[in-house]
Amino acid sequence: MRRIWDCLLLTVNGFAEFITEYKLLPLAIGVLFYAAFRWKKYKNDKINYFLIYSAAAVVLLLVPVTAVFFLVYQTRFYDYGWVWSMAPLTAVIAWGMVTIVFEELPGAAAELWKKYRSKENLLRFFGIVVAVLLLFVCGNQGQFQKVSEEELRQRQIAESILQYMENDGGMEDCIVWGPKAMMQYIRSHNGKIALAYGRDMWDAKAGAYDYEVYSAEEIEGYEWMELLSSSHNLYLLEVEQTTGQIDKALADETHLRRAIDSGVHYIILPSQITAWVERKINAAAGAAGLKVAAVEVAEYTLWMLEK
Amino acid sequence: MIFDKGRGILTFMNGTTSDKFVNLWETYICGFLGGIGIFEAAHLTGVFFDKSLSFCGKLFVGLLAAACVSAVVYMIVKSRKKSNVRRRSGSIRAALPAAIVFLGVLAAQIFYICTTSMMQIPGDITLETVNSFLVTDGIYTVSPLTGKPFGGAPLRYEILCLPTVYTLLCRGFSIAPEMLVGRVMPVVTLCTAYAAYYLLSGTLFGKEKENSEKRFWFLVIIGVLFFLCEKSVYAEGYGILHGGHLGTTIRNSILVPFVIYSALEKKWLKAILCILAEACIVWTFWGLGVCGAVFAGILLLNIAGILIGHKGLFSKIRKKEEDGL
Numbered sequence: 001m002r003r004i005w006d007c008l009l010l011t012v013n014g015f016a017e018f019i020t021e022y023k024l025l026p027l028a029i030g031v032l033f034y035a036a037f038r039w040k041k042y043k044n045d046k047i048n049y050f051l052i053y054s055a056a057a058v059v060l061l062l063v064p065v066t067a068v069f070f071l072v073y074q075t076r077f078y079d080y081g082w083v084w085s086m087a088p089l090t091a092v093i094a095w096g097m098v099t100i101v102f103e104e105l106p107g108a109a110a111e112l113w114k115k116y117r118s119k120e121n122l123l124r125f126f127g128i129v130v131a132v133l134l135l136f137v138c139g140n141q142g143q144f145q146k147v148s149e150e151e152l153r154q155r156q157i158a159e160s161i162l163q164y165m166e167n168d169g170g171m172e173d174c175i176v177w178g179p180k181a182m183m184q185y186i187r188s189h190n191g192k193i194a195l196a197y198g199r200d201m202w203d204a205k206a207g208a209y210d211y212e213v214y215s216a217e218e219i220e221g222y223e224w225m226e227l228l229s230s231s232h233n234l235y236l237l238e239v240e241q242t243t244g245q246i247d248k249a250l251a252d253e254t255h256l257r258r259a260i261d262s263g264v265h266y267i268i269l270p271s272q273i274t275a276w277v278e279r280k281i282n283a284a285a286g287a288a289g290l291k292v293a294a295v296e297v298a299e300y301t302l303w304m305l306e307k
Numbered sequence: 308m309i310f311d312k313g314r315g316i317l318t319f320m321n322g323t324t325s326d327k328f329v330n331l332w333e334t335y336i337c338g339f340l341g342g343i344g345i346f347e348a349a350h351l352t353g354v355f356f357d358k359s360l361s362f363c364g365k366l367f368v369g370l371l372a373a374a375c376v377s378a379v380v381y382m383i384v385k386s387r388k389k390s391n392v393r394r395r396s397g398s399i400r401a402a403l404p405a406a407i408v409f410l411g412v413l414a415a416q417i418f419y420i421c422t423t424s425m426m427q428i429p430g431d432i433t434l435e436t437v438n439s440f441l442v443t444d445g446i447y448t449v450s451p452l453t454g455k456p457f458g459g460a461p462l463r464y465e466i467l468c469l470p471t472v473y474t475l476l477c478r479g480f481s482i483a484p485e486m487l488v489g490r491v492m493p494v495v496t497l498c499t500a501y502a503a504y505y506l507l508s509g510t511l512f513g514k515e516k517e518n519s520e521k522r523f524w525f526l527v528i529i530g531v532l533f534f535l536c537e538k539s540v541y542a543e544g545y546g547i548l549h550g551g552h553l554g555t556t557i558r559n560s561i562l563v564p565f566v567i568y569s570a571l572e573k574k575w576l577k578a579i580l581c582i583l584a585e586a587c588i589v590w591t592f593w594g595l596g597v598c599g600a601v602f603a604g605i606l607l608l609n610i611a612g613i614l615i616g617h618k619g620l621f622s623k624i625r626k627k628e629e630d631g632l
Binding site: 018021022024044045046047049050052053056057070073074075077078079081082084085086088090091093094095097098101102124125128131132135136138139140141143144145146147152155175184187188189190191192193194195196197198199200203205206207208209210211212 | 404423424425426427429430431432434435437438439440441442443449450451452453454455457458459460461464485504507510511512513521524525526527528529531532533534535536537538539540541542543545548549555558559563564567571572590591592595596597600601604605608609612
């Protein structure tokens, strides 16, 4: 019972999120209403089956109780929004637009049609333009999603670090620990380099392929790294307005020691905190019998540990 | 090879049916689905028999060669029986302006895919997986995200063949994984999606020459929808433009339109092919996914029509009302 209630809540909340982004659903419903009033015109049974199936799918997905069934059917591996794959909304909207332009426009604009009969192609083209404008208003209005400038910049820095590591050699059994943007790029572009933890540490959906969980120590290490790599905190450091949280993190060498003991070979940290890190990493590496070398790459310092 | 396989599958499935026309795009998509099947066979061999990726690659080439030879032999045998298979012709000329606009939209989308930076889609680990397969020459021997040994992925996840497909293609054609996953596969998915929608348009508007213009405007509207519906992660537009390599994108853009087309045209075997292909590339409920639901829905409508006692249900209702008037 509890599970069904959870699924119902997920359906309702999921729909609210879905309709916020996908504004063409009302347009698809409008096309189905239009088709419902005009279905007698369609001599082709295939169109009727297509429309009935589409309408039934939309209705079943709109009603939360039946939508729960589809949510369970598609398995919990997928979010709520994917249930709408069962309703061919794109095909319905496109069919509706073309049908209205080619079959309704002549009737609705009969007088205009008589006058400009010789230019029917032009009128149809005009109809298509109006249809596209309507889609434009209901869609993303030309504002495409794109990767932010900051993310692109971080990728370029990660590429430089990766190139340095590849030139340094010794990629076999090599483990890297650093800010998530760096680690994500490095692992995506070089399968030989292992990470202290994966992208599933901050992207829960990426961890759907395995059952393993991170230990409390690993999670603390991640939080420590992200706290020190945060651009906001680095700014506070530069203007000497550090908070108690940052001071405590800078003073803490536990995570560095744990990383070195677990076999990490490369540690990436912001250059702004090199002075604080140097003494601690030397002490931790010395205790483990390792030598430390450092190189600055863009705004990060790459700490290399070797025997 | 895709067309060759597809033509063989199509000839096998058409058999002695009344459909004497060989549709180029249906051939292509059947070949595409057949290719997924062959990749899946090679992938499952690697998963269940603990074989290396190199072995799977050789097995795939062998299976593909066998499939192509079988298809050619079968077509030769069928052609000797004079099945009168011929092609439809002349449809594009009637709709030249619409076709040109469609090609413009297609070119713009290909340009967009090839020039924009790859977005990181939540939950997508394809690139990491392909890289780890390439390095270890094995399937899920290490965790794709960390590179360390791990306990293994759930079976329903391990049986999905797309990472192996991309790895074998990268190795076979010496393409960088980022190029294949981020550029090549999205373009292939985009073009195949339009092929599927073109087939569906034939069912919705009719395959006659005079409907060619409507069919191409249908594709134009589909293309515009791809561009305008890319804000939602669940929309086809987002999948086509930013995640063309994902199994969910291939399912939503290619398999679903094709299964609708096949079910409406009562080409049940092809619809089942879509269901099987979906099970190979997307996590499903023990093999039943969206294609299965769509197939079941349209099949039920057909059964309802038969049970009510007539072949063209709506024609009968329409005729009754006209007689009543």
